[in-house]
Amino acid sequence: MAEVKNKQVVLKEYVSGLPKESDFQLVEGSIALKVPEGSNQILLKNLYLSCDPYQRMMMNETISSIFGTYTLGAPIHGYGVAKVLESGHPDYKKGDLVWGYVIWEEYSLVPPTQIHFKIEHNDVPLSYYTGILGMPGMTAYAGFFEIGSPKKEDRVFVSSASGAVGQLVGQLAKLLGCYVVGSAGSKEKVELLKNKLGFDEAFNYKEEPDLDAALKRYFPEGIDLYFENVGGKTLQAVLLNMRVHGRIAVCGMVSQYNLDRHEGITNLVQLIFRRIRMHGFSVHDHYHLYPKFLEFILPLIKQGKIVYLEDIVEGLENGPAALVGLYSGRNIGKQVVVIAHE
Structure with missing residues (x-):
């Protein structure tokens, strides 16, 4: 099967002090939009990326947190929302919306362990699953x-x-x-x-x-x-x-x-x-509470009893600036990067 272009954000240099946009690079990879025969992996189209403070620890050369460290020259990763294009796993099918641990690229082939939950409630903004619902x-x-x-x-x-x-x-x-x-x-x-x-x-x-x-x-x-x-x-x-x-x-x-x-x-x-x-x-240690959490929080959002501020930037190419800005407090509310709209 022919491969398609796949833009990615990679870590170019390990970081000391405040991260800079130049520590990252936008590169163009490629990917076959097909799950290999017999694999249980899931092919995703990534939609929304979450910028989170813990990612700074993963930019260090030595592992200094429970999250591990990024690999130089490889796409970085974090929480996000994606759409299933094809699935080798029975729990997921084409068209499903999911949130979990995704890669900073347009398309990804991931193991099912990286997906935390299927998105069942789409009567709220999908971007909320990078923040208040994620x-x-x-x-x-x-x-x-x-x-x-x-x-x-x-x-x-x-x-x-x-x-x-x-x-x-x-x-x-x-x-x-x-x-x-x-x-x-x-x-x-x-x-x-x-x-x-x-x-x-x-x-x-x-x-x-x-x-x-x-x-x-x-x-x-x-x-x-x-x-x-x-x-x-x-x-x-x-x-x-x-x-x-x-x-x-x-x-x-x-x-x-x-x-x-x-x-x-x-x-x-x-x-x-x-x-x-x-x-x-x-x-x-607390994801087992997620169904209970959704039951609690969704009515509060819909009734306007809880509001949520988001700072949204468009385009994977603007991802490094958004992530770096987090550490100088440039964002107002939850920092989200949109790769593609559902």
Whole structure:
């Protein structure tokens, strides 16, 4: 069978510090649009790609995370939405829409293990399956409810609050009846948190010379639950402002991903003094909750009780810029790259 052209984004150089667009390259490969005879693989047309903070760790030469590392000269990968063109596996058929772990290219031949779920609900934007209905949504849901053990009227702090995960955590906390404050890196994002996403308060951490003082201003009685997305100086300040028996759900530490050496954290003795439970988690351990999550979240979206901000760029060729922009906070909401519209 004749092969067709297949644009791909490959990693050209391993990254030190902040990633640059020049670390990536758009190349033109080729692929036969056919599943090999006897194979259980699935041929996909990739539609939407998710840009996520964890991908920075995969740009390092040495493996430094549970995600492994990218291979130089090979297409990068991450979460996304795709359409099945042909299937050698009985669970999938031509025309199915799926989300899972996809490759940054136009067409892919993948094993069934890379597909997480078939998309059964297409009465919401398909791009939502890169965000609120995909990995970030599951992360927010599992991290907040399963790890955070929230209670009504808890005082909740969310860092990186306008990001793909943080914006949903804040809204879930508000729906539960919590007092919620978020931090973000621009005036525009702070306004969105307060006016669009329903946070009680929000602040620009870049304008706060003393994060400890800022947290005392917003949480005079202390923090019950901190949803951790950034680490570093924010975590140090939070530890001084947690209430006794407070909980910290550790989702990410994006301030550390571009550093050659991670910053040490002081104030850890507060874990003892305040009997704080600090719990790191990975969404991979919680995908069994996905059907329950969908049942919970879909009505809230359709009723307008939860909103979701997306920052969408068109074209695989614009993927590297979108991904790199994530680490300087250029995006407003969930960063999505559209390869093709369904």
